[in-house]
Amino acid sequence: MAETIDLSRPKLARTHRMQWEEAQNCYVLLYPEGMVTLNNSAQEILSRCDGEKTVSDIVAELQAAFPGNSLEDDVFEFVRLASQQGWIELDP
Structure with a gap:
């Protein structure tokens, strides 16, 4: 599966946005x-x-x-998890 993931071009899902959250002092999705x-x-x-x-x-x-x-x-595992959660899309 790593061969498939390493060549994909991940992007945030259309319904998701990453931003700095001052109240939590961190980035949120x-x-x-x-x-x-x-x-x-x-x-x-x-x-x-x-x-x-x-x-890659x-x-x-x-x-x-x-x-x-x-x-x-670690990056590959995170990308797999984020894809499964629907946070990102893996475009070929």
């Missing part, structure tokens, strides 16, 4: 049914889900931004 509070890792990944970059591109950007950490498995 808003959608019609509610809100998800994002930790820093989730925010870093979702902020790069623009429909242009592949998951996102991994490379994060590796450059946070050197010394092996992030590939």
Whole structure:
């Protein structure tokens, strides 16, 4: 499955919006049914889900931004979870 995900170009679902929430001092993902509070890792990944970059591109950007950490498995797992939750769409 990693072969399929790494070449996909994730983007936020049309019904979702990420924004800074001052009251919670963090980024949140808003959608019609509610809100998800994002930790820093989730925010870093979702902020790069623009429909242009592949998951492999996102991994490379994060590796450059946070050197010394092996992030590939974590990013792939988050992308799978976010897709299953309907937060993102995986365009080929």
